[in-house]
Amino acid sequence: MAPTTTKKFNNKSNNNKKRSSPSNEKSINKKAKISVESSSSDEDEDELDQLDDDSASSGSGSASESSSDDDDADELDDIVSSASDVNEDDLDHLDNNEEESNDDEEGEDQDKEDEDGERTEDGEKSTSDNHTEQRKLLKERKMQRKSGIEVQHIKSLWEKLRVNTPPLPKEVREKLSNEIWELSKNCISDLVMKHDASRVVQTLVKYSTKARREQIINSLKGKYYVLATSAYGKYLLVKLLHYGSKNSRQVIINELHGCLRKLMRHREGAYVVEDLYVLYATQEQRQQMVREFWGAEYAAFREKHSGTTIEQVCESSIEKRNIISRNLIGTITASVEKGSTGFQILHAAMKEFVKIADDKEISEMIELLHEQFAELVHTPEGSEVACTLIAKANAKERKLLVRALKDHTEKLIKNEHGNIVFITLLLCVDDTVLIFKSFGPSVKEHLQDFIIDKYGRRPWIYILLGLNGKYFAPNVKKELSKYLAMAELTSKKPTSQKRQELLNKFSPMYLKTISKYYSEILSENLGSQFISEVLINDELYEQLGEKDKAVFVQIIDRIITSFKGDISEESHPIHRPYSTRLLKSLIQGGKWNNKDKKLEPLEKVEGLGVPFAKRFYEDIIDSSNLLEWINTSDSSFTVVALYEALNDKEEGDQLIGDLEEIKGRIDATKDENNKGAQLLLKLLK
Template identity: 30%
Template sequence: MRLSVHVGNASLNTMEEISSIAVVSPSILEGKKKKLKGTPKSIKKQKAPDVEVRETPEGDITRKKSKGNLFKNTNFPTDNTVTKSGKKKQTKSPDTVSVKNNKQKLKVTPEKRKSDTSYDGDDDGSTKSTPKRVKFTPGKHSTPQETPNDVTKSTQKSVKQKRTKKKANVSLKSDKTGDGSSTVSEPSGVNTWAEALERAQNQETDVSWEQAVAKARGKPDGVGEGEAEKVGAGKSNSRENVSEKGQKKVEFEKKSKKEFGSKVMKLAGKTLKTLTGKAAKEKENKNSNKRKRESDAAGKKEDDKTKKPKLEEMSKKDRKKVRKMQRTNFEVIQQTKKIWESLRRHDLKAEEKTKLCQELMNMVRGKVKELVFAHDTARVIQCLMKNGSQEQRTELFEELKDDLVELCKTKYSSFFVKKVLKYGTKAQKNAVFKAFHGNVRKIVRHTVAAAVLEYGYNEYATAAQRSALMEEFYGPSFALFKSPNVTTLEQILKEQPTRRDMILSNMKEAITPLVDKTVLSHTIVHRAFFEYFTYASNKARMDMIELLRENIVHMVHTRDGSRVAMYCIWYGTAKDRKVIIKSFKGHVVKLCKEEYGHMVMLALFDAVDDTKLMEKAVLQEMLKSLYEVCFDQYGLKVLLYLLSPRDQVYFHPDVIKVLELGDANPNSKKDAAVRRKELLSAVSSPLLQFIVDHTKELVMSNSRLLLILDILTHAEGDPTAAMEAICKIAAEPFVSGSLENFHIIEHPAGHMTLKKLIKNDAERMKQNEKVLFTDILLRTVSESSLKSWAACNRGCFILITILELNNEKMSAEVKKRLTSVKKSLGKMEFKGAQILQSKLNEA
């Protein structure tokens, strides 16, 4: 089967020719001055299309482009026929060059005739098209016949003249066909390839083009053989009438078009070779670049293996290891750490421990100063100081004795100094305190070194050594010249009264920078502040209070610190006291439970006139945790002080003496009795309710016995509910000698509670109180329960206490209930039964 496409008189017989003609011919026809509209800007970058050939049912050839997108946005003319209804119908030409890509199918049909479209040229070289109706007549080589409505021949001639004057602007568009494929047709108004030849040769007619179209088109759909023969006959007759001049003209035209076709094929071949050559070259360059990159990567890997890695390229763990390796004693450090791991075990035998200590000492000898400052090796030296022999400890100390102050200031080496204070000899400890001389004021400001000084001052310093350390706050002369016989500031002021102002001035200068430091919590600092407040004037105290008032809460945990806080409360103004109270927010319960902190609470109760502020800021927070405060040794004293302030039954005389130092303060204006009554009224109701809620726990506790008695005696309000709660416990069935559940009658604390509450009724009767505990007890306890009390010694003494109240009504009630047990009491041997029997026999 032979494949051919006719363009004019040129016949394209191969796939390369077909594909290349679509690429090259428009630019050639236009004289390479104007590119084809709708095609890519650079034809050289396009690949040659792949063409697929298939045979149609009529025996014609359809060529499809399988890859590429060369004919995108390109339209070639299609045949338009008019149906009987007057509508246009697109007919598919048998000879169709169809191009498809992945998404659309493009069909290239032969061009329309010149009579299909009328052109209206614009000034800029573009054309406007108006489609015309075309009517086909039967015949093998039938040509379209113009309808009466079509334009005249003169009009066509004028259109042709316009075309020869202006350049053609080829615009290719894609139209969708009914079957889903895209038909590429040349829009009306655009010159065909044959017309371009005509302009080039200045010819007006195009007979050869009509012949080529008719031959390519074949029989139109619906045209019979007879009609086709008629059409062919009509054509042959017309050809015979052509003049000799016309025949020469046709021959010249055929020859020219044939030459043109050969030129087109040559140029198309060259273009195709150029495109394929460039593609191959680009592919080769791409492969060579890839090989080059691979070789570079391989070379880089080899270089990385041989090249020394940079620190920033390493992981954190590797960098740490490299830094350790750069240390001078790296090998020694690694070996000592291994020995230390074995030496620190608790189950190590004494012989092995001695051997390891000696081995470790041999390794660190002469290098102790270098190792003691590092975080890991410092632990090795500490372990050797702890587990080594006395000779080894001395050897370590001798290497470091000249740098003790420096060691105190470093985070890890400071622990070695603490180990010297703990495990060293007396001479070594004295050497440490001697190293502090002249440096105390500097050391106390240093966070790390102050902790070492605090440790030595509290745990291992003697009274003379503590005094020597404190003397450095008194002035430079005391730091340089120590007085061995002087132990306190009071003694110094007695011996040298003229130096009082100088000493206090130096102390103020030394302790003022410590106010905002974390070292404010250390004991030695508290001692310095306490001595200053003790001997300073009122004005100097008030100035220091203003600086210290917001940080008082950090000092109340020591004896001297709590005294400083008490001085601030006593001699501070109302504003200072308010700031101090607010600084205690969130710490009230803790203060109540501290050995020295609870003294600050007692000073607040004695000195602060603003009882409303005390109630909101202090008492409410304390009452929220009343159980916790009540069952604490020091919290109980706080509650008792609210109920019975400075009562010697509950408080030691020394404590009362200390509290009395604040009575002469110049800032407390309210009468002490009024102040105490206002505070008592704020806590009375919660305390009475507390007895109701926790009766059994309170009555069975020895230390809480006094609290119950004090609450029922001094609390404002009706105590009936609290007394009834206690009596209900006493009314429970009693079995003498039962060890499972101690009854309140036999309980050591319980029976004492009842006795004291009954005795307290004597005082209540003197005060004409209507509510008496004994009266409620006799109403609550049944006769049988009261008789059962007489079966034990403690029960008998409770009954004797009721009879000794000298209340005739109550005594008569008890005697009446115990009449039946008089004889039984005579048979009992314990002392209480005998006394009870004698009381009952009395008239």
């Protein structure tokens, strides 16, 4: 904290300025200390209030109280600066009077205390009285400033304009906006730098017409860099971007052009650049913003380099490649040290850098980022950077990256981009024991949620089936294959071997989770599909020990049991389309090859196919409700699958006999949508 300075007071009974006595200096120091603490607290609250003026008070009464608090906070902000406004001439004047007698000083001090109300009868002054006097004094000073009366008038109008509940009529808002604009248009550049006045302009932007916003944009030309680096002005700049037109955004971008690298190193400016890149810039503007990080040449001659990729520039000249690399790593390093690692525009700059980085630069990048590595994975650019670093890292560096991610397992795997990073770890890291130990405990806790999540299930599908085109889109497969090719230089184990080792470690976890949460998983389409892939998998079954096989049988028992009940009830699981698909695959006991249009039966899994079909019929359907299952459109295809699996089999004698008895009562015309009953009749003929 800066050294406390004494404050000069005017004595009405004596115009001569005297040096304060030691006792009076102590009182003044105490007073200044209280002011600084209050100012610090209020500034924190003001910055929170600044985030959005949409949180305005629900009525004019509460809005007025809020304004009063803001005024008080602003006045307390000024007390610190006013406490240090003693110039050298004043101090010299005080020094010249230092030799006056102590009696005179004590008398004068007492007069000052009595007049200014610094002490009560008991010799102590309350803090509230202290603040009241300070506020009164500062309010008078503010009114004497340039445009002081106009600013107070503007604030009073703003209190009315920002009320949201009840909403003001459009005519009233327009009238208030016009009045505020007429008062503020000549001093708007001064208003936007102060915390409360900046909020006035923000509200004006929000409720103004398009033409008025254009006027505000034009009146602030030349000040957008200052706004971007201002603790209060940056919020107005974001408001202008949010409510502004395409042309007005272009005006702001053009003015900030050439300053982005500098802004990214600024605590306030970095947030403005991030919002501009993520929320408001077009794709072409984004590319130009990123090219600006290459260096001054690409900022100054942006039209010349429009559409140029970083690879093309670096291939043309090694010297240019070194300059671009140096500029990029300089910006990245400074931004990371400033705490901006999670910014998407910084991820875009990192993406450019890793495209041209050599092995040494990749290692330096990992060293720089490994502690904040988890902050990369939530954006498409950051995910690509993270995957590239994992693929090109050596074994020791990959261990650092795994440790950085293991505490973020749930968010990592469920994230649209983060799960690609996790799959890249599974593809590239040779130490599968490290993977299992690092992520296994958290996966065990959340696996029931992962396997019913659109993105969260993909790593576990990969372990089961590899990069199967049924679950991985062509662009995702292409991207993962790219990282796999990068890892060939540093990985020693074949990818298939790593996947088999991971399957061996995670398969018991799959079965225990399904057995415990089978009801919740079966109630979800993705979960039902995942159970089907787990059960109909020779590779997984081959990995199981005796205990795990017992759990496998238990899962089959629970699936069968879950279909007991009256199928006329809407809550019966047979009415879910995905339940019918699950039953069909278990009854068939194999996977349908859509390319060759044939069923590929299982070779090693026990308990599925004919044994499952026989047991399901005996335990769930039998002759008592076979006709009802056939005449219900949601369940008829299940009977067709049973017939196809058990026909001409000894285990199917009971089913075939029961069908012969009731086939005359099958009414396929009752429900035209009952395609299963129609197909069954054709098969029986």
